[in-house]
Amino acid sequence: MTFADSTLLPVDEPAERRFVLPWYQRVLSGLTAYLPLVLMALLALATWWLVKNTPLYQGEKPVVAPRHIPDYTMRQFTVQRFSADGRLRAQIEGDELRHYPDTDTLEMDNARVRSIGIDGHVTLATAKSALSNGDGTELQLTGQAHVVREAFASGSGVEEAVDFRSEFLHAFLRTEQVRSHLPVTITRGSTQIQGASMHYDNLSRVAQFNGRVRASFLPSSQTPGAPLPATDRSVDRSPGVSNARPASAAQR
Helix, strand or coil, X not given: CCCCCCCCCCCCCCCCCCCCCCHHXXXXXXXXXXXXXXXXXXXXXXXXXXXHHCCCCCCCCCCCCCCCCCCEEEEEEEEEEECCCCCEEEXXXXXXXXXXXCCCEEEEEEEXXXXXXXXXXXXXXXXXXXXXXXCCCEEEEEEEEEEXXXXXXXXXXXXXXXXXXXXXEEEECCCCEEEECCCEEEEECCEEEEEEEEEEECCCCEEEEEEEEEEEEXXXXXXXXXXXXXXXEEEEECCCEEEECHHHHHHC
């Protein structure tokens, strides 16, 4: 066979190749296509859950009376109260404090109180237990109650300290009054007065006693608060009401 007799046959065109995406791209493309449907399903599910868990209105609930239980407790505490101008007015310390929100009162064990009046006069109080109002201006002392109005300088000289001792003392620190329905002993300088009950007003310097009253004038060498010796001059009053001014009695 010669080249002259040969006939060239047409060459077949190559078949078109098909491009196949990787599997992860196919999955992503399918998710993208169904994304609006998935979002609508989630929104419907969230709406159903919200409707099912929304609380229904049950009307007005009855008012529950507050219970007399402490809402907080402190141990080895110190509480201070200041006036509007930043001055210390009262400091209360003790072993344990319990606050009752229903009455806004403080109950304290082994309480120690230091109160400073507007005029600067200092009053100290101690007791095995104490009950105070919210601002600390009123105290009920129980168990070896002891209140001392410290001495201070005045225009007429030095005002001697006034000492109160009883198993119960009700102290009003703002008005400087002390009351007790139990036997009480007041000592001021060389004067000591004992009564079955008492109401003392420090602003007017008047002490009112009920029941049997005994007033003693101790020698100047006698320590205030010590037991009365047999040689002391004393005055016994029969049961009734007696008014006494410890300062005037001491001057006499």
